[in-house]
Amino acid sequence: MEKVISLNHIAHSFGVETVIKGINIEIDKGVIFGLLGPSGSGKTTLVKIITGILYPTEGSSVVQETQMPSLKKMKNIGFMAQSDALYTELTAYENIDYFASIYGLSRSERKQRIKKVLEIVDLVKHMKKPVRTFSGGMKRRLSLAISIVHEPEILILDEPTVGIDPLLRQSIWQEFNKLKNEGTTIIVTTHVMDEAEKCDELALLHDGYVIAQGSPKDLKQSIHVDTMEQAFLHYGGGKS
Amino acid sequence: MNSISIIVRILRQFRRDKRSLALMFAAPLLVLTLMWLVLDSGDYVPEIAAIDLPDRFVKILENEAEVMSMDRHEAEDALKNQEIDAVLEWEENKPALTLEGSDPTASGAVNMALQQTLNQMNPQQERMEPEIHYYHGSEEIKLFDNVGPVLIGFFIFFFVFIVGGVSFIRERTQGTLERSLATPLKRWEIVIGYLGGFGLFTIIQSIIIAAYSIYALDVFMAGNFLYVLLVTFLLALSALSLGTLLSAFANNEFQMIQFIPLVIVPQVFFSGMFNLETLDPWLRAIGNIMPLTYGAEALRDIMIRGSGFESFAVEVFVLFGFTLLFTLLNIVALKRHRKL
Numbered sequence: 001m002e003k004v005i006s007l008n009h010i011a012h013s014f015g016v017e018t019v020i021k022g023i024n025i026e027i028d029k030g031v032i033f034g035l036l037g038p039s040g041s042g043k044t045t046l047v048k049i050i051t052g053i054l055y056p057t058e059g060s061s062v063v064q065e066t067q068m069p070s071l072k073k074m075k076n077i078g079f080m081a082q083s084d085a086l087y088t089e090l091t092a093y094e095n096i097d098y099f100a101s102i103y104g105l106s107r108s109e110r111k112q113r114i115k116k117v118l119e120i121v122d123l124v125k126h127m128k129k130p131v132r133t134f135s136g137g138m139k140r141r142l143s144l145a146i147s148i149v150h151e152p153e154i155l156i157l158d159e160p161t162v163g164i165d166p167l168l169r170q171s172i173w174q175e176f177n178k179l180k181n182e183g184t185t186i187i188v189t190t191h192v193m194d195e196a197e198k199c200d201e202l203a204l205l206h207d208g209y210v211i212a213q214g215s216p217k218d219l220k221q222s223i224h225v226d227t228m229e230q231a232f233l234h235y236g237g238g239k240s
Numbered sequence: 241m242n243s244i245s246i247i248v249r250i251l252r253q254f255r256r257d258k259r260s261l262a263l264m265f266a267a268p269l270l271v272l273t274l275m276w277l278v279l280d281s282g283d284y285v286p287e288i289a290a291i292d293l294p295d296r297f298v299k300i301l302e303n304e305a306e307v308m309s310m311d312r313h314e315a316e317d318a319l320k321n322q323e324i325d326a327v328l329e330w331e332e333n334k335p336a337l338t339l340e341g342s343d344p345t346a347s348g349a350v351n352m353a354l355q356q357t358l359n360q361m362n363p364q365q366e367r368m369e370p371e372i373h374y375y376h377g378s379e380e381i382k383l384f385d386n387v388g389p390v391l392i393g394f395f396i397f398f399f400v401f402i403v404g405g406v407s408f409i410r411e412r413t414q415g416t417l418e419r420s421l422a423t424p425l426k427r428w429e430i431v432i433g434y435l436g437g438f439g440l441f442t443i444i445q446s447i448i449i450a451a452y453s454i455y456a457l458d459v460f461m462a463g464n465f466l467y468v469l470l471v472t473f474l475l476a477l478s479a480l481s482l483g484t485l486l487s488a489f490a491n492n493e494f495q496m497i498q499f500i501p502l503v504i505v506p507q508v509f510f511s512g513m514f515n516l517e518t519l520d521p522w523l524r525a526i527g528n529i530m531p532l533t534y535g536a537e538a539l540r541d542i543m544i545r546g547s548g549f550e551s552f553a554v555e556v557f558v559l560f561g562f563t564l565l566f567t568l569l570n571i572v573a574l575k576r577h578r579k580l
Contacts, residue, residue, distance in 0.1 A: 051422045052422070052578070052580065053418060053421055053422050053577070053578050055579045069578065069579060069580040070580075071424040071426065071580060072424070074422065074423060074424045075423075075424045077422070079419070079422040079423075081415055081418065081419055081422070083415045084415070085414060085415035085416045085418060085419030086414070086416065087249065087253060087414075087416060088414070089253050089256040089257045090249070090252055090253060090256060091256075094249070094252050098245060098246075098248070098249040099419075099420075099423065101242075101244075101245040101248070102242050102245050102420070102423045102424070102425050103423060103424070104424075130256060
């Protein structure tokens with residue numbers, strides 16, 4: 001299997017507070033990799049290091065054999081932040097158009113891709129409305145549309161389905177699986193156990209450490225439990 | 241060039257944020273107009289006491305001012321009690337004027353009335369220079385004509401600083417800066433994009449404010465209009481680069497507003513709106529690190545003295561240097577958000 005992302009001995013601290021420590025993760029091409037953990041466990045810090053926004057205090061993040069941060073690799077990454085980073089006075093269309101043009105899509109490519117991603121997140125009929133008028137779920141969907149507009153090889157999603165109703169959540173996961181089958185590597189952070197079940201690989205984060213890693217099935221079977229929740233409690237409890 | 245994407249986005253944001261647009265265009269006009277109304281009530285009719293003046297002279301002077309015939313004693317009393325603005329008499333074949341002097345508007349109006357009367361008296365002859373005395377104050381007291389150029393510079397600086405700084409800080413508070421830094425966008429492209437997007441607006445803003453001040457408010461203007469635009473544009477760019485740079489040191493919009501008394505207000509004091517002759521040289525030197533000092537000086541050179549480019553070239557280069565410095569510092573300051 002082709003390694004797309006390797007995180008080697010990563011530790012990061014903000015001032016004196018160490019947020020994550022000793023992280024070693026390897027992610028293969030074309031898998032959906034889940035980072036599962038409660039809030040404050042260091043998920044967001046970790047994805048920011050992978051994208052290259054943050055430079056880790058220790059260790060290195062290597063994406064497609066290139067040490068991060070690298071502007072060239074950033075072009076291959078799609079990122080959806082935990083908080084919706086949108087220009088509220090602009091319309092949905094204009095928001096996507098701005099980011100698409102930064103990724104270097106030509107005018108005609110943009111037109112075609114924006115239409116496509118708006119269909120995926122079901123926002124076509126709202127595309128001319130300013131984002132200011134959007135509900136929380138609509139903003140999440142728009143952020144998702146922006147992250148996939150340039151057809152990235154790696155998609156990094158920080159809590160992508162918060163505030164999205166179950167029906168749309170299901171269709172978004174279908175889209176993830178479709179992207180995955182096309183060869184996209186997807187990294188998803190979540191604190192929702194049933195969402196973690198849908199990942200191919202999981203890393204359980206607790207207090208900045210990876211407490212367990214493997215496929216959801218292996219994680220459950222090795223300790224003979226039926227749900228991810230039980231597994232998480234087991235591994236988390238074992239550590240502390 | 242990714243800066244173009246940012247420029248396009250900023251223009252779109254302006255199109256949808258009419259209030260900020262109005263702040264940049266209409267607010268300076270409104271404030272300038274108010275200042276003008278207060279400082280330069282152009283229709284002021286001065287009251288002048290005439291002591292033994294030729295009848296013909298008084299007749300012409302009455303077109304310009306309210307003239308009262310008095311003897312010297314009465315006139316001095318009236319001047320002391322501020323009932324009149326000036327006393328005019330004839331000494332050694334030329335007019336001698338004593339101005340009350342505490343109100344620059346009145347002094348200016350008296351001077352203008354006297355000049356016009358003298359011109360009409362004997363247009364052919366060489367101009368007679370009147371003797372001017374001041375009862376209070378001195379001719380150093382300045383008029384709106386003198387502070388007008390400074391005000392134009394100041395309001396452009398102020399509003400561009402606010403709008404530019406606050407919108408850059410909003411990029412941080414709403415997370416779009418971080419989101420943009422997760423793309424292949426380079427730090428310098430962000431800063432240049434901002435200068436470009438807002439720069440286009442400041443050109444329009446400069447044209448509107450300068451044209452309104454000069455043609456509608458009739459601020460004294462002896463020089464080239466294009467020079468005024470050049471200086472106001474450079475001043476706006478320095479305000480924009482300073483605003484975006486300082487926004488890196490504020491955590492929210494409110495903290496950005498707190499920079500006004502620290503960064504903007506001191507510039508007013510040192511920009512030449514107030515007389516600094518009596519100030520210690522080392523204190524006066526503080527003005528040398530303030531962009532508005534150079535912008536105001538250049539504008540006064542152009543508008544009042546009607547000077548050519550060579551006389552304010554230094555100021556232009558200094559303003560350009562400030563913009564360059566603030567821009568480079570800003571590109572470095574963005575490192576806090578992404579090392580690369």
